[in-house]
Amino acid sequence: MASFVRSIPEGEDRERLTCADCGFIAYENPKIVVGSVVEVEGQVLLCRRAIEPRRGFWTLPAGYMEMAETVEEGARREAWEEAQARIAIEGVLAIYSIARIGQVQVIFRAGLAEPGFAAGPESLDVRLFAWDDIPWDEIAFPSVRWALHHWREAEGAPLGLPAMNPPDDMRGMRPLPGDGL
Amino acid sequence: MASFVRSIPEGEDRERLTCADCGFIAYENPKIVVGSVVEVEGQVLLCRRAIEPRRGFWTLPAGYMEMAETVEEGARREAWEEAQARIAIEGVLAIYSIARIGQVQVIFRAGLAEPGFAAGPESLDVRLFAWDDIPWDEIAFPSVRWALHHWREAEGAPLGLPAMNPPDDMRGMRPLPGDGL
Numbered sequence A, B: 001m002a003s004f005v006r007s008i009p010e011g012e013d014r015e016r017l018t019c020a021d022c023g024f025i026a027y028e029n030p031k032i033v034v035g036s037v038v039e040v041e042g043q044v045l046l047c048r049r050a051i052e053p054r055r056g057f058w059t060l061p062a063g064y065m066e067m068a069e070t071v072e073e074g075a076r077r078e079a080w081e082e083a084q085a086r087i088a089i090e091g092v093l094a095i096y097s098i099a100r101i102g103q104v105q106v107i108f109r110a111g112l113a114e115p116g117f118a119a120g121p122e123s124l125d126v127r128l129f130a131w132d133d134i135p136w137d138e139i140a141f142p143s144v145r146w147a148l149h150h151w152r153e154a155e156g157a158p159l160g161l162p163a164m165n166p167p168d169d170m171r172g173m174r175p176l177p178g179d180g181l
């Protein structure tokens, strides 16, 4: 098994994760999450998570971007994997930085390219919610709440400059309530 | 030294880079580049690269985002490192996917927050160019050309929906002329 230690490699200016056995430097880079707010006749599509963290909580169809895909392709893949939905992307709704965990989220506004959706393997349930029925107390992550509010503000209007982090968490540093995530 | 092989780990659906000695899986994730088109009185700031690849060619102040920073902080840090410039970010100009190398570029439109710039350690030269004087044959990467054209199209107007890849390279798959990069 690899055992990693933090140290500053020669010629660098900050700590990196280095394998104590073989010297391999595991560069940690921010990860990109791609996802979308999918609207169907004024309602938004949410997925109930079947996996940790936040199992049982509701989230957008979103996940880590893979190599060799574009941001749009990643968002379409995640909508298929998590909600068995074929989406039509309209444009970028928001870009969030979650500096606390080294994450950038690119969130699109989208509709369904063809009717139908269902829970994929990582979802317990997938449903459409009218704004007033959104289960705000059971939302998985703060950025899901941000994206839903930014979607609501832009509803019915053409997309403009994407939303960024809200003023009360400009760097994405607030831990989740309860579990330190 | 670590020696890595490509294989499909148990429970996964695609090849990952695995250390043959210790079994460590080096997940390859797309990397985020943050940068900006910095305008000063109608001219744009370009840096002549002091490092490979594309040494001697002109580029935007841009580079890999680090952990624990936001996209805006990353773009400001890169402008300082490469052009010794303190920039004021206006908003997102473009988001490009370079699927061929697993890269997402978030490019801002910016001005100078205070006067002055100079070549940082990774630049041979930093200069302002009027549109007609941009050295198009010595531009380092296609996405620099894309960003300059998108900047030119939006010049003087408020920023709207960010530009994405141009129609002739929707996935960012074209190698650079000459060197296969």
Ligand SMILES: [Zn+2]
Pocket: A002, A003, A019, A020, A021, A022, A023, A024, B002, B019, B021, B022, B024
């Ligand atoms: Zn090792």
Ligand SMILES: [Zn+2]
Pocket: A002, A019, A021, A022, A024, B002, B003, B019, B020, B021, B022, B023, B024
């Ligand atoms: Zn190893």
